[in-house]
Amino acid sequence: MTVKQYDMIEFSVGGAPLCAEFWQDEKRVRAESFLKAAGEYAVRFMPDALGEWHYRTGEKEGSFECVPDEGVHGRVQAKGTHFSYEDGTPFYPFGTTCYAWTSQEDALVEETLFTLKTAPFNKIRMCIFPKHMPYNHNEPPYFPFEKDEKGEWDMEKPDFRYWDRLDRCLSALREMNIEADIILFHPYDRWGFSRLGMEKNLQYLRYAVARLSAYRNVWWSLANEYEMVTALSLGDWDTIGSFIAGKDAYHHLIGVHDWVCPFPKKKWLTHASIQSGEVRRVAAWKKEYGIPVIIDEFGYEGDLPFGWGNLSAFEFMDRAWSIAAVGGYATHGETFHREDEVLWWAKGGKLYGKAPERFAYLKSVIEEAGALDPVSALPKDPNGNDWNDWVRKLVEGFPAREQWQVELCFAEFCGRNEGHRILYLGRQCARYFELALPEKGEYRVEVIDIWEMTRRTALEAAHGKVRVELTAKEGMALLVTRLSGENL
């Protein structure tokens, strides 16, 4: 028997729950079983090392060979403030949002998968539980669990139709190299899943981890808008995070998406998953968290009567570039009103906006430039002097709020690594711009029009203080590439 590396192997283990073991040399992985069908338990495992693996499921023992799978890079892991696959290949998340796509009818699920095939997204935010909200009035075809005789959700009774379907969705995403950022709880609920009580919460999580963690493309998002799930306290979230971290043998990424107050740092938190349109804070968050920062909701392209869902495509891309330029990661969403209420953001289906192709273009630029770190920039003296020190001293005397305001109002969308620098000028309509490049080296300066998706070389083999001619237009970015000499 052979299994591809990072693929999933599943064993039926009979009518009683058990805990299986998988091992190779010193490495030993325990896997809890889950109820796969009526009276049938199963165990799943994802081998991450090549060669022979042994297993024991109850009384049975056996072994299989783990073989390479070309083009498969393993799980995504956090690495500093960025991500990479297990084999070291960088991963730059350019995700999208389809909260309730796995709670729609089959035809729509298929359409969503079809759309994802040609879309630029490599991550998708998706809920386990169905969603109640404007434009989300339909009942799901299946719920994750059935009810008991008292009419209460019974976590001992998974609805296999729901979970089998979710398996198909996760496999399909895995084939497309799309990470499934699985949202475990959320407040937009008319059925009671947001107030099950902690005992049922943990039962549910145990099932989800046992069933889903052997997918290499799974991420755990404890919540969408954790503050809004009023039945759970910060302590409860910590319990849930620790529970998942303890149960998940594969150490998948764990985030918690907020409503307005970013979730505090925790041992088990692998990345910040932030809702905020305040893109000027991204550099500060990177510094504060020291882990990757994904702005998992900064507003959606659309035309709804809600501020979170009616950004123009330009505003959407302006924010996405602002986030990406400082080495943060931006997540897509689309909310165009439709009479049939099939909006991408919740149900999937088709994309209608102008942002996706431009999001793909941004992705290609970041893939070329590589992982960026913010360049901190205090205001410059318009008379040309270096005021940083006295500005710092001056600002220390301000009230706390205003100190912070300085941070925001002088935020620049500028990031760097050894070989590249990106400065996104946002809504600034500059006719020209001055850059200070290193003196010792040669650098190419390209001007990118984020809307037209064009780039032109403004300067070749430049160094030192240079002037770049622009066209007094919003949405311009400068991409500097080191050709030789000092790092950027």
Added chain:
Amino acid sequence: MTVKQYDMIEFSVGGAPLCAEFWQDEKRVRAESFLKAAGEYAVRFMPDALGEWHYRTGEKEGSFECVPDEGVHGRVQAKGTHFSYEDGTPFYPFGTTCYAWTSQEDALVEETLFTLKTAPFNKIRMCIFPKHMPYNHNEPPYFPFEKDEKGEWDMEKPDFRYWDRLDRCLSALREMNIEADIILFHPYDRWGFSRLGMEKNLQYLRYAVARLSAYRNVWWSLANEYEMVTALSLGDWDTIGSFIAGKDAYHHLIGVHDWVCPFPKKKWLTHASIQSGEVRRVAAWKKEYGIPVIIDEFGYEGDLPFGWGNLSAFEFMDRAWSIAAVGGYATHGETFHREDEVLWWAKGGKLYGKAPERFAYLKSVIEEAGALDPVSALPKDPNGNDWNDWVRKLVEGFPAREQWQVELCFAEFCGRNEGHRILYLGRQCARYFELALPEKGEYRVEVIDIWEMTRRTALEAAHGKVRVELTAKEGMALLVTRLSGENL
């Protein structure tokens, strides 16, 4: 002898300084003389009450008749968080910025006055001292003072050519009903006026008040970017403010323009003069200060390589509407690069931008709607419940910064008075919008396109919860007018 009400009368008082007195019934005004020409002192007075006035200048006594002047409304005064003229006529400041226009050559000064004749501005921010900065490299034709033998500025030696010219400028502005917001100090200086020392500062101020305060259209702005004037402490500014308030018998308006930290409340401070592009804070500032708030610098329309001077006309107007909708006041500025360095913002001349006509349109809407007060709006439950109370409680548990962030991220650009309500939707591209009007009454809802400067009636005689169809475009404002029934 007759003098028009709120006009200026001037007496030559000979070769020695003196203090004159003007009185009518119980009212008594003292006026210090100032050196008007070599060896010649003068005294100025502005009568604010009709009828006979008496005066004593040294040995001489006399009287004159103060007569009405049609269309003249007196000084502008602060009234709550708004402004009005002395006769009660409301004044809505729609100012502009020409920092150094009175320090340019005569032809350019004339051109600026010509431009102002047809421009929409009713206030102008202007410095006494010349300005040093990018695009401001020329020497002024005259300085306000001459130097002594040691090469130091001598406040006993005003350069009459400078002040006579300033008089002509102030008179011309007065004729055009433009308030002169006179900036007394600023940091952009290569000549030493920003570090004269307090003794010379007060000598200069004494001269300025004696000479200029009888213009009804004068406002005092102690500084442009007070924090940047590093020679002066907060205590010094308080001394200066108290000094002016004590010397100026006419109690002209006094503001202090900041760099990033709004000047703290003081007894003598009549309005907040704030530099900030953070227009979401305007409503909070109105509440905090309890006096009028003018965003005297929120970025200029232009194309310079500086974030403060390269807003698109749309971005400029978006900010102006955001400020105006909550009953704040927005000040114009224009900074288009020119090889001759004659930029409106500093030197005057001609206007080139697309903002002024749209600024005029906004002015006409505010003049129609009247003085607005912000409508505070906490986030609404997207499921339709009233979450305000629990949101408030939830937010109280957040760290201080995030509490503030809630304030900012849910800021709405919405203001009201008894008969009108304006909701500016900013960059939101809503296809429709829902409004809650009073149940008891009839209200007209108009949709304004701030860029096209058009308005159409969306609903006539509406009340209660209504839906307004929009066109999914940025820059839309809703103007609600009460036709009958309850106040808005």
